[in-house]
Amino acid sequence: MTLAVLLDTAADLVSERPVLGRRPGLPVSGLRQRAIAAAAWLRQRDAAGLAFLGLNGPAVPIGVFGTAYAAIPFAPLNYRLADDRLAAVLDRLDGATVVADDDQCDRLRAIGANPVPTAQWLDILASAEPGVPQGQPADEDIAVLLFTSGTTAEPKAVPLRHRHLTSYVLNTVDLGGAGEDEATLVSVPPYHVAAIGSAITNVLSGRRLVHLPRFDPADWLDTVRREGITSAMVVPTMLARLVSHLDGEPAASPLRALAYGGARMPPTVLERALRVFPDVAFTNAYGLTETSSTIAVLTPEDHRAALAAPDPTVRARLSSVGRAVPGIELRVRxxxxxxxxxxxVRGEQVSGEYVGTGSVLDAQGWFGTRDEARIDDEGYLFVRGRADDTVIRGGENIAPAEVEDVLTAHPLVSDAGVVGLxxxxxxEKLAAAVVCPNGTVEPAELREWVRARLRSARTPDVIVAVAELPYNATGKLLRRELRQRLIEGGS
Amino acid sequence: MTDGTLRTGTRLRSQVCDTEIIVVRAEGVDRLHCGGRPMVALDADRAGGSPESGLDTGTQLGKRYGRTGDGRVEVLVTRAGAGTLSVGDDVLPVLAAKPLPSSD
Known part of the structure; x- marks a missing residue:
């Protein structure tokens, strides 16, 4: 199965349903015409791929489906990469046409690329004569090429083939199944797998996709109200900023569903979020680039059951990422x-493949995620963090997340990052950086706070107050950078 | 399609109604039926007529039909029609849509 066939089918099903942009929005048939025009344009240039360097917006779904009809990969690149890293990535995409936002074009020309500005490209496609697809991809063709975030290692290129992405779609969404009034707000950057997932699944469900590429809590709430947004996906840092912006006041809005994921959600942020969005159904989605986005979800019903449960096992599930989605098997080694x-993890949506390395699946098809996790008796998955982040202090393995959760539960600590030095x-010794915007806390008091709640071996040896912690755009704590800062700080 | 095994991506249409499908997956299945008659390639001649009585419950656009286990098969309806999809006498049910809360 291919994304092109699924878009053709969705266009037959809900042809005039708006699926892209602010009101009134481009209908599925219009998006399909843009994609067909994009494929013709790419074919004319003999492009081996389409690299996109810019903010999330209409170019992303049009790029994904346009490259599908052209049977070449769509490669959204990280606009935060330094010039030398960007040049190295472009070298790996030899023969690709580059579309880029205006503010990225000069630096691209300086490193030898010949970008087409995003706005100009979208204008060309919008004014093209209506046409029919001149080609169809094969199931095996690469639909999207994504680079892993590289918070723990060099970025790797992950090919997501049509068969992976369509398997995810068919197992988790109903084509044209969204309600006519549904709209979703997306703020994740286009090089994140969640942005690809949202571009594909919302369009194919017949749900209008609205982008807010530069996240700001006030803008976000304003857009939700003005655009009649019914669902949205946020990363933990965004939810934390929304909660802090609302300052405990419940938010009146048309929002019915909020999904969070992309990084680990601090329990205190989630508890506050549930209070300021009392009528919103929360979903926690967990997935990796290598698994074509979501492989487990904690559903709104799971959230409600956990909140109401006297049984501590059920209550603990508020901090789980839920159960495997259909078509996915999970196991702990x-x-x-x-x-x-x-x-x-195993399933048809799992790529488990890197450009240059090939498949890293084992003989039975399992992909090792490098995430540390446990699964409870009813299949709920608890993810503790990256195996690479584990601190080994005197032979004891310590998951930083566990210590961070205890630190952020302190009333004066708004954020915490724990690393090994x-x-x-x-x-290794355990070092914590804490953010205390509303007053100072003595390190000795915080150490006692942790010791009283965890074993003494898990009490940080060093605690340093910092103004803020280093995060990437999708809310992942940059632990290597934090570690370096703490070493240089002489602690 | 007159012989051979169904493959992913194969497109077929009904001889006796408007139904068109694309094969999502097929394991060891040779032939699909719609309205009681074998389905054929999109460009093949059709016998015409109407679905057999009892095999006229119709197909819905955008829905998946199929069965699991031996002879697993799954198809996506790309054009709706009046016939019922089956493998021989084995009627293919709609695969329960398992829509998740939107997580993207």
Whole structure:
């Protein structure tokens, strides 16, 4: 199955349904015409791929479906990459046509690329004569080429083939199944797998896709109200900013559903969010670039059941990422005494492949995620963090997330990051950076706070107050950078 | 399609109604029926007529039909019609849509 066939079918089903942009919005048939025009334009240039360097917007769904009809990959690139890294990535996309926002064009020309400005490209497509697809991709063709975030290693290029992405779509959404009044707001950057997932699944469901590329809490709430947004996806840093902006006041809005994911959600942020959005159905989505987006969801019903449960096992599920989506199998390898081990995943949407390396699936088709996780008796998945982030202090494995959650539960701590620093005696010592915007807390008091709630071996050896923590655009804490800062700070 | 095994991506149409499908997956299935008659390639001649009585419950655009287990098959309806999809006498039900809360 291919994205082109699915768009053709959706266009037959809900032809005039608006699916792209602010009101009134471009209908499915119009989006399909843009995609067909994009394919013809790409074919004329003999493009081997389409690289996109810019903010999330209409160019992303048009790029995804346009390259599908041209049977070449769509490669959204990270506009935060430094020039040398960007040049290295473009070298790997030899023969690709580049479309880029105005503010990216000069730097691209300086490194030898010949970009077409996004606005100009969209104008060309909008004024093209209506046409029919001149080609169709094969199931095996690469639909999207994504680069992993590279917070723990060099970025790797992950090919997501038509068969992976369509398997995700067919297993998790109903073509044309969205209600006529539904609209979704997307603020994640286009090089994140969630942006690709949203571009594909919302369009194919017949749900209007609205972009707010530069997230700001006031703008976001304003857009939700003006555009009649019924669902949205946010990363934890965005939800934290929304909650803080609302300052405990419930938000009146047309929003019915809010999905969060992309990084681990601090429990205190979630609890506050549930209070300021009392009538909104929350979904936690967990997935990786290599798995074509979501592989597990904690549904609104799961959230409600956990909140109401006297049973601590059920209540704990508020911090789980839920259960596997249809078509996905999960398993934990080499579990420790607490049940945590490496999470393995298997299913038709799993790519588990890197450009240059090939498939890293094992003989039975399992992909090792490098995430530390456990699965409870009813299949709920708890993700503790990246295996690479585990701190080993005197032989004890410590998951930073566990310590961070205890620190942020302190009333004066709004954010915390925990890393291991080199140590003569213990191999690694535990260091915490905390953000305290509303007053100072003595490190000794915080250490006592942690010691009272966790074992003493999990109490940070060093606690430093900082103004803010380093995050990437999708809300992942940049632990290497934090570690470097703490080492340079002489702690 | 007169012989051979169905493959992913194969497009077929009904001989006796407007139904058109694309094969999403097929394992060891040779032939699909619609309205009681074998389905044929999009450009093949059609016998014409109407679906057999009892095999006229219709197909819905955009829905998946199929069965699991041995002879697993799954198709997506790309054009709706009046016939019922089957493999021989084995009627293919709509695969329960499992729409998740929108997570993207």
């Amino acid at each position: 080499d579990a420790d005494q607490d049940g945590y081990g490496e999470l393995l 080199p140590d003569q005696e213990w191999g």
